[in-house]
Every structure is written in structure tokens, then in C-alpha cells.
Amino acid sequence: MEQIIELLKTRDRFVIAGHIGPDGDTIGSCLGLAMALDKLGKNAVVVLEATAAKYRVIPGREYLNHGPLEALSFDVFIAMDCADVDRLGAAKALFDRAATTICIDHHKTNTGFADYNLIDGKASSTAEMVYGIIEQLTEVDQRIATAIYCGIVGDTGGFRYVSTSTSTMAVTAKLMATGIPFTELYSEMLLRRSFEAAKAFGLALGAARQAMGGRIVYTYMTAEMLASVGAVSSDLDTLVEYLMNTRGADVALFLYERQGVAKEELATKMTRDIDVARPETVDETPTGPGMNDTLPDAVPVIRVNGTLPDAMCATGIDGTSPDAMCATGIDSTSPDAMCATGTDGTSPDTGRGKVKASMRSRGLDVGRIAASLGGGGHRLAAGCTLVGSMEDIMPQVLTLLEQELEAYDS
Numbered sequence: 145m146e147q148i149i150e151l152l153k154t155r156d157r158f159v160i161a162g163h164i165g166p167d168g169d170t171i172g173s174c175l176g177l178a179m180a181l182d183k184l185g186k187n188a189v190v191v192l193e194a195t196a197a198k199y200r201v202i203p204g205r206e207y208l209n210h211g212p213l214e215a216l217s218f219d220v221f222i223a224m225d226c227a228d229v230d231r232l233g234a235a236k237a238l239f240d241r242a243a244t245t246i247c248i249d250h251h252k253t254n255t256g257f258a259d260y261n262l263i264d265g266k267a268s269s270t271a272e273m274v275y276g277i278i279e280q281l282t283e284v285d286q287r288i289a290t291a292i293y294c295g296i297v298g299d300t301g302g303f304r305y306v307s308t309s310t311s312t313m314a315v316t317a318k319l320m321a322t323g324i325p326f327t328e329l330y331s332e333m334l335l336r337r338s339f340e341a342a343k344a345f346g347l348a349l350g351a352a353r354q355a356m357g358g359r360i361v362y363t364y365m366t367a368e369m370l371a372s373v374g375a376v377s378s379d380l381d382t383l384v385e386y387l388m389n390t391r392g393a394d395v396a397l398f399l400y401e402r403q404g405v406a407k408e409e410l411a412t413k414m415t416r417d418i419d420v421a422r423p424e425t426v427d428e429t430p431t432g433p434g435m436n437d438t439l440p441d442a443v444p445v446i447r448v449n450g451t452l453p454d455a456m457c458a459t460g461i462d463g464t465s466p467d468a469m470c471a472t473g474i475d476s477t478s479p480d481a482m483c484a485t486g487t488d489g490t491s492p493d494t495g496r497g498k499v500k501a502s503m504r505s506r507g508l509d510v511g512r513i514a515a516s517l518g519g520g521g522h523r524l525a526a527g528c529t530l531v532g533s534m535e536d537i538m539p540q541v542l543t544l545l546e547q548e549l550e551a552y553d554s
Contacts, residue, residue, distance in 0.1 A: 148246055148260050149280055152181065155244070157218040159209075161191040161235035163226040167381075168202070168298025168333055170225040171195060173248070173270045175204030176291035177222070180278040182207070183285075189216060191235045196378035201332045202294045203287040213238055220244045223258060225270035227251035227520060248273055250299075250307075253511070253520060268305070268312040271295025275315050289322040294333055301385065302334050306524075334382070341379030344370055348383055348398070360545055361387045362397035364534060370400075377402060377500070388504040395545055396504040399538055401497060402529065499537045502527040503545075508552045513544065 152158075160178055162170035171192065178188040190207045209216065213234060221242035226232055227249060232239055239245055239258075247258035250273060252265030267273050271292045278284055284292070296316060300308045303316075320326050337345075344365065352363040365380060377400055387396035501517070503510040503526050511526040519528020530537050 145262055145277065148248070148262055149277060151220060151244065151246065151260065152186075152277070152281060153184070155219045156186055158186060158188045158220050158222060159191060159216055159218040159235075159238050159242070160188060160207075160222045160224055161226075161232055161238065162224045163231040164193050164233040166192045166195055166199075168199060169269045169271050169295040171199050171202050172291040172293070172295025172298070173224045173274045175202055175207060176271065176288050176295065177224070177274050177278065178207040179204045179288050179291065180282050180284075183282045187218075189218070191216075191238065193233060196381065198332055198336070198378075199294070201329055202291050204291055218242070220246060221258075223247040223249070224274075225249055225251075227254040229257045231520075248277070251520075251522065253515070266307070266309075268307040268309060269296050269299035271299065272312055272315055275319075284318070284322065286322045286324055289319040290324050290329065293319045293324055293326060294329055297330055297333050302330060337379060338375070340373050340375040343373035344375035344379050345383060345386075347373065348380060349386075352387065354393075355542060356546055356549060358390075358392040359394045359549060360397065360542070361390045361393040361395075362399070362538075362542065363387065364398070364538060365400040366534060367401040384502040384504050388506075394506050395508055395510065395549060397541065397545060398502045399534065399541065400500050400502075401534065402500050497531075497533060499530050499532065499534055500527065501530060501537070501541055508545075508549055513548055517541075517544075 158178075158181055160174045162174050166174075174190045174192060178190050181188040188207055189209045190204075191209050191213065214237075216238060218238075221239050221244070223229070223232060223239060223245065224247075226247065229236060229239060245258035245260070247254065247256065247261045247263070248270060249261075249263050250265060250267040250270050251263075254261075254263045254265075256263055262273065262277075264273055271294075274295075275284070275292045278288060278292075293316065296312060296319075297303070299305075300312065303312070347369050348363045348365050351365075352361060354361055363383070365377075370377060370379075380398070380400065384396050384398040387393065387398060390396070501514070501519070503514060503521075505524050507524075509523050511521045511523045514521055514526035514528045517528040517530060519526060521527055530541075
């Protein structure tokens with residue numbers, strides 16, 4: 145940490161970026177550090193993908209970059225809350241040309257891809273780690289405290305997750321002492337939702353089903369279902385947590401077609417070409433079973449106007465952070481069919497859609513499962529983005545989860 149603090153004190157121009165599909169921890173960490181560097185007279189620019197409306201309570205949005213990335217001039221690149229360099233999305237181009245790179249992260253899977261790395265897999269959040277840095281640089285004022293608090297609240301699920309420690313609560317107490325409106329921020333981050341979001345919740349819960357005698361609870365949402373109630377994908381970022389609270393459930397799964405950014409604030413549009421080789425070795429990158437042509441009989445697909453949409457829509461985020469991952473094909477086609485998402489949510493080369501899978505568990509390592517599908521996250525909370533149709537993807541992911549749960553039991 146000492147080397148990183150010295151760099152922050154002695155260098156002048158910084159670019160701070162987080163993972164694609166930024167969550168509250170990513171946003172709060174990036175903006176909180178940017179505000180602290182500004183207090184030191186430094187120049188800090190934050191590069192983030194689209195953010196959900198609820199995150200507008202986090203101050204510091206004036207540091208967000210809205211111009212072309214190639215025009216940015218900087219001394220140090222800081223990767224925040226990002227377990228893998230590829231998850232920086234378009235900002236990876238800045239990382240690649242940076243003279244000095246720093247990574248601050250709390251994901252255990254982070255191998256330390258920067259020149260200087262501060263990785264703490266036991267920390268509740270990257271925001272908690274950033275607080276430890278900022279307090280050695282400058283006074284933590286209300287604006288910085290608000291950003292850090294929102295990051296901690298987001299990644300601890302409101303202090304409910306096992307990563308919440310006595311250190312987390314001690315830091316939170318210091319943040320509260322600055323006079324932040326902590327109850328209002330907590331409600332905005334975790335509890336409040338629009339009327340359209342409530343209607344979308346109803347659709348998703350109405351489609352919910354169980355597998356393995358109730359040990360797996362799952363549901364889905366198509367882009368057309370969302371559009372029918374005027375909601376966006378980020379309105380459902382807490383749905384998988386709701387499913388996980390079902391009595392008797394060991395695993396929760398939520399699949400949704402990724403939606404466009406028309407109703408979400410865009411900081412930087414990001415598209416990426418993905419070409420992931422997926423060996424069959426289970427210990428390294430296990431794949432699921434073969435694809436089926438239809439959904440299981442127990443899973444009725446809700447159709448609006450009688451049909452499922454042919455095009456899946458782009459860029460939604462899950463509320464935990466870890467879940468907006470890189471795209472990986474899981475159907476019977478070759479990896480050559482994998483490609484970047486267009487703004488309508490389809491692959492520009494194939495026209496095929498993308499489906500986001502968010503997973504939660506009480507013990508099963510869903511982080512490893514998500515990683516095998518091209519995504520990642522934490523042991524009990526993870527996700528990935530998959531190329532294909534809902535009808536193809538759902539049975540394969542379900543079968544994979546069933547197999548993994550059976551192996552976990554043994």
C-alpha cells in the first residue's frame with residue numbers, strides 16, 4: 145500500500161476505471177478516489193460504462209469521462225474493483241498504453257495484473273479498501289464518505305453478507321460521523337424501485353420455478369417482457385437476491401436478455417470481440433452439457449404479443465457487482481461465433497442475442513461455475529453473459545447447476 149500511496153501523492157494525472165457493468169462498489173470506489181485526488185490538486189478522470197439510475201445518489205459524476213478515450217492524457221491508470229484486465233472493457237486500451245498501472249480489488253481470483261497491486265480477498269468491498277487509502281491522503285469529507293458508504297452498502301448487501309467484518313462496521317461508523325444521510329442512501333441503494341420495476345418483479349416472480357426439489361430457484365426475463373411494463377434490466381438487479389431468500393433454496397438463478405442503454409446514463413459505450421477457447425477439462429474451464437431445442441416443460445416462456453423477441457438487447461447490470469461479465473458462446477457453434485454486442489443487444493456479426501446469468505448460492509462455488517462460462521465473481525455471487533437464445537441457454541445452465549450441486553453434495 146505504501147508504494148501506491150506514494151504514487152498517488154507524487155503523480156499528477158490519473159485515469160480510474162472499473163469493471164464493465166459497474167455496480168455500487170465500483171462506482172463509489174472510483175468516484176470516491178477521484179474526489180480525494182482532486183482535493184490534492186491532481187487531475188482525475190473516471191471511465192465507466194453505463195450506470196443505473198439509482199447510483200446517481202453517489203456524488204462525483206463530474207469526474208466521468210464523456211469524450212473519446214484516445215484523447216485522454218495521463219500518468220497513471222488505476223483499475224478499480226476489477227478481477228481481470230479484460231473486464232475493463234474499452235478502458236483496457238488505456239491500461240495497455242499506461243506508463244504506470246495500479247490495481248485495487250477485493251476479488252480473490254485477481255492474480256495482480258498491474259504494476260502495483262493491492263488485493264484483499266477478505267475485504268467486504270473495494271470501497272472499504274479505498275477508504276484506507278484516502279484517509280492517508282486527505283480528510284474524508286461528506287461527498288467522499290457518501291461515495292464510499294454507497295460502495296460498501298452495495299457490495300455487502302446492506303451489511304448482510306459474510307464478508308462484512310468488524311473492520312467494515314468501524315469504517316462505516318467513521319463515514320456516518322461525517323453527517324452523511326445514511327438511511328436515505330441505504331434506502332436508495334437497496335430498497336427503492338420504480339413502479340415499472342415493481343411490475344417487472346411481478347412478471348419475473350410469476351415465471352419463477354424450482355428444480356431439484358426446491359434446491360434451485362430460477363426465473364428469467366426477456367427484453368420484450370421488460371418493454372411491456374416500461375422497465376429496464378437494471379430495475380431487476382436485486383431479483384436474484386430475492387430468489388435466494390426462498391426457504392430451502394441452495395442456489396438461485398436469474399436469466400435475462402441484456403437490454404440497451406436508452407434509459408440508462410451512458411458514460412462510455414463499450415463493445416468487445418470475444419474469442420474464448422473452452423476446453424473440456426472440468427477442473428480448468430468446465431463446459432455444460434449439450435444444448436436442448438426447447439425449454440423444460442416446467443418452464444413456460446412468457447411471450448408478449450405471442451412471440452419471443454429475435455434480438456436480445458444490450459447492457460444491463462446486476463446489483464452486485466460482479467455479474468456483468470464477458471460474453472461466451474455455450475451452444476453447439478464454434479467459438480468463432482462469439483463476438484461483441486451491438487447497441488440493440490445482438491451480435492453485430494451473427495445477429496444472435498445475449499443472455500445474462502446471475503447466480504447466488506449458500507455454499508456451492510458459483511464463481512467457479514460462472515468462470516467456466518466466461519464470467520466470474522465471488523464464491524457465493526457470480527454471473528456471466530452468454531450468446532444464444534433463452535430457450536437454448538436456460539436448460540444448459542440449469543443442467544450444469546444441477547450437476548455441480550450433486551457433485552458438491554458428494
